[in-house]
Amino acid sequence: MLNFKNINVLTFILFLGLLLLSQFFNISIFFFIVLFLAWLTLTSIGSFTIGWNYHLKAFNSKKNHTKNQVAITFDDGPNAEFTPKILELLKAHHAKATFFCIGKHAEQQPELVQQITEEGHTIGNHTYTHSDFFDFYNKQNVIAEIKNTNTTISSIINKKMKLFRPPYGVTNPAITKAIKHTKHHVIGWNIRSLDTIKKDEEDIFNRITKNIKPGAVILLHDSQEITVRVLEQLLLFLQKNNYQSVTIDTLFNIEAYA
Known part of the structure; x- marks a missing residue:
């Protein structure tokens, strides 16, 4: 399995192997x-x-998924x-979604x-500040971001x-240790819309729909007009193709709240 622990072990073994060979050969x-x-x-x-x-x-x-x-x-x-425009569309199409909220935005x-x-709909934790430097936070700072948002x-x-x-x-060892402490379910995606990067709504729509299969998790952002469009x-496409949009906890049969 390709994960951090296994890659570290393999790298260490290869490093030791090279060191051993260097005792006999000019490595x-x-x-x-x-x-x-x-x-x-x-x-x-x-x-x-x-x-x-x-x-x-x-x-x-x-x-x-069946x-x-x-x-x-x-x-x-x-x-x-x-967000109100998105909620209006979801309501009109009888669709449910999951919103990963930033704590400071929720406070406002x-x-x-x-x-x-x-x-x-379901609400998930997306840290309190969504700092550009979140990837460099230590375990305690990650825990603080998660707990402040939960509170x-x-x-x-x-x-x-x-x-x-x-x-x-982004994930790293500090986030891994923090999640072990807070015991949250970590939610990713398998369809990234790139709605914060691409400027052509048809391009975004095609990127999503060409990859849709039962059980897919689609990443969007309720922070710009292009996503609303x-x-x-997307909701019309799902309706036409007999897909139901459900919350993350419904899809995976996990608890959204303690």
Whole structure:
């Protein structure tokens, strides 16, 4: 299995092997550099690819799902301008979704947090600040970000969240240790829409729909107008193809709240 622990063990064994061979043969330092670069490349890709489960186990999709269900998820809200539009579309199409909220945004928009849950959607933890430097936080700082968000949102909906999605989907040893402490379910995705990067809504829509299968988890963001337009097309596509949009906890049969 390609994960952080196994790659470290394999790298260490190969390193010892090279050291042993160097006692009998003239082993160039080039081989040690190649080994290090290989370890660094795999670990970097694994850290930025949540679907690999490289550092920790995440729910990325439900493979071989027998029901025509997908989970639409939204990161970075709630947003005063766009979240209401998204909620309106979901309601019109009888679709349910999961919103991974940033704590400081939830604090500013408590009425939207309430509306999300009142309309049957699920809320997950997306850290308190969504800092650009979150990847460099130590275990205690990661725990603080998660707990502050849980406390903030719990004060609004009287529920303690058990779902967590790390910013940018990045994982590392510090986040792994923090999650072992907080005992959250880590949620990834297997369809990344790139709605925060791409500017062409047809391109985003096609990127999503060409990869849709039962059990898929779709990543969107309720923080911009283009996502609203793409969502409207996506919901029509799902309806036409007899797909049901459900919450993450429904798809994976896990608890969303403690």
